[in-house]
Amino acid sequence: MKNVLVIGAGLSGVTVARQLAHRGCRVTVIDQKNHVGGHCFDYEDSTGIRVHKFGPHIFHTSNKRVTDWLSRFTEWVDYEHRVVAELKSGEFVPFPPNLNTMKFIHSDDIINTFYRPYSEKMWGVTLEEINPNIFHRVPMRQDFEDRYFPKSSFQKFPKYGYTNLVSEILSHKLITVKLGTPFSKEMMFNYDFTFNSMSIDEFFDYKYGMLPYRSIRFHHKVYQVEKLTIFPVVNYTNNSSFTRRTEWKNFPGHGFNGDLTLVTEEEPCDFRDNDFQRYYPISDPKGENRILYNRYKSEIPSNMVFIGRCGMYVYINMDQAISSALSISQKVLLEWGAV
Numbered sequence: 210m211k212n213v214l215v216i217g218a219g220l221s222g223v224t225v226a227r228q229l230a231h232r233g234c235r236v237t238v239i240d241q242k243n244h245v246g247g248h249c250f251d252y253e254d255s256t257g258i259r260v261h262k263f264g265p266h267i268f269h270t271s272n273k274r275v276t277d278w279l280s281r282f283t284e285w286v287d288y289e290h291r292v293v294a295e296l297k298s299g300e301f302v303p304f305p306p307n308l309n310t311m312k313f314i315h316s317d318d319i320i321n322t323f324y325r326p327y328s329e330k331m332w333g334v335t336l337e338e339i340n341p342n343i344f345h346r347v348p349m350r351q352d353f354e355d356r357y358f359p360k361s362s363f364q365k366f367p368k369y370g371y372t373n374l375v376s377e378i379l380s381h382k383l384i385t386v387k388l389g390t391p392f393s394k395e396m397m398f399n400y401d402f403t404f405n406s407m408s409i410d411e412f413f414d415y416k417y418g419m420l421p422y423r424s425i426r427f428h429h430k431v432y433q434v435e436k437l438t439i440f441p442v443v444n445y446t447n448n449s450s451f452t453r454r455t456e457w458k459n460f461p462g463h464g465f466n467g468d469l470t471l472v473t474e475e476e477p478c479d480f481r482d483n484d485f486q487r488y489y490p491i492s493d494p495k496g497e498n499r500i501l502y503n504r505y506k507s508e509i510p511s512n513m514v515f516i517g518r519c520g521m522y523v524y525i526n527m528d529q530a531i532s533s534a535l536s537i538s539q540k541v542l543l544e545w546g547a548v
């Protein structure tokens with residue numbers, strides 16, 4: 210029986226933990242936060258409305274292996290994500306732009322109305338630096354499709370929320386969870402193997418430099434009306450520092466309060482200006498961040514593998530995090546002759 214340490218109780222870590230425990234390994238999961246779920250953590254606010262602490266998380270996938278695996282731990286609520294953008298005139302139009310959007314905005318203005326303000330706030334650099342080719346192929350739909358993820362065959366919310374789902378995944382007699390527990394190097398000596406979802410540069414004490422991330426400050430507001438709009442997510446096209454707002458009760462199964470509504474606005478920033486909260490790895494045009502990542506990667510100890518969004522320094526959706534964690538745990542178990 211192997212004794213395994215998993216650093217991080219996000220979806221990547223808990224998927225690995227469950228797969229290893231299922232094969233008879235004794236697994237300890239640590240997280241520096243005081244809750245499980247990592248960045249998909251959600252909770253019921255004092256208003257009775259469910260909030261995703263780190264921004265709206267929409268589960269969507271076409272990966273049947275992932276949905277079959279997750280469905281062992283949760284029931285689901287149907288949902289199809291649609292986003293609108295609020296124009297300066299106050300109208301709400303479908304986003305990404307489709308033929309209905311064109312009734313309000315001329316096609317020549319699409320980039321400057323929608324993509325420039327959003328991208329520049331999001332990444333803190335000009336649109337041309339992010340995507341020099343954007344003007345050659347304007348991202349807009351030539352039909353009336355208004356679903357945000359039309360290609361994903363499975364779009365649902367876990368019925369009792371993401372935190373409940375993650376707790377169910379961790380509910381196994383061979384898994385021990387230690388919250389409020391930051392990783393320290395001595396811990397590794399107590400285990401045969403470590404799966405690590407912390408940022409790789411942090412593990413190496415930043416000896417070759419720091420990998421950059423974008424972060425987001427969340428601003429919660431309560432309005433004393435039943436609803437501001439019927440839309441769960443509204444993208445802004447204005448010049449404020451906010452990119453979008455989420456009105457939580459407009460998601461199915463996220464609670465009800467007839468007297469008020471809870472809204473969260475997002476303000477992107479550098480992660481160093483937000484207490485080092487790492488949300489989005491940055492892919493720079495010259496690939497220098499990937500080079501730095503690979504330099505660290507070449508020094509990973511033989512009894513450790515890095516997993517997840519920060520461990521692999523790549524933006525991954527939840528389904529990708531789970532799919533990747535299933536594959537990595539399978540590979541390691543095979544090497545151990547445990548499957």
Ligand SMILES: Cc1cc2nc3c(=O)[nH]c(=O)nc-3n(C[C@H](O)[C@H](O)[C@H](O)COP(=O)(O)OP(=O)(O)OC[C@H]3O[C@@H](n4cnc5c(N)ncnc54)[C@H](O)[C@@H]3O)c2cc1C
Nearest residue numbers: 217219220221241247248264266267392407517518526527
């Ligand atoms: C703002 C935002 C919105 C998103 N929206 C969506 C969406 O709509 N749909 C979707 O599919 N995906 C979405 N994602 C992506 C989703 O959050 C990721 O797929 C998911 O977080 C991946 O899980 P993870 O386990 O790899 O990382 P995380 O969830 O980040 O988990 C890593 C865990 O490791 C812990 N940790 C880190 N360092 C240490 C340390 N030194 N010691 C102990 N513990 C440590 C952290 O506290 C954290 O809990 C979004 C992500 C962000 C940031």
